[in-house]
Amino acid sequence: MDPTNLMLNGLTRGGDIIESTVRKIAGTATTRARTDRWNVVTVNRPPQEVMPDGRLPGPLAEMASEIEVQVRPAPADKGSELAARITRPSDGGEQVPGGKHTGDQRERLRTALRHAKMILETGEVLESDKPSTTRTTITNLPLELALRRAQGTGRL
Secondary structure (H helix, E strand, C coil): CCHHHHHHHHHHHHHHHHHHHHHHHHCCCCCCCCCCCCEEEEECCCHHHHCHHHCCCHHHHCCCCCEEEEEEECHHHCCEEEEEEECCCCCCCCCCCCCCCCCCHHHHHHHHHHHHHHHHHHCCCCCCCCCCCCCCCCCCHHHHHHHHHHHHHCCC
């Protein structure tokens, strides 16, 4: 194959990868996940400490009317598994103009599970390191967007 064609094909493919990554970060990806799936985190605490007297951990208690929660021992005595799923999907809040997601139940549930895990294990919600500059620049904008979206989706 001609080296020029190889280079052009590589550049085109690279552009496609960059575009799909930007769409994922911006929240404009077209795929939709099922809302009835269980989301599970492993907590380094015995089941009795995860839900004492059947009370939900703080962040999950805010969504109590929308979710179902289960606690079970984790395999190999590694603490507990805290599982939650949406039982009453909301009608709105999926996406607003500009690609921003507000009120997305799946994202709120994932965030609540992560925060509950952090609170149970450390007593506080831990935050990722802040960028060294507080000014938004063209070079730190992708990192800023990725960190903002990672809280709910958990993927960078």
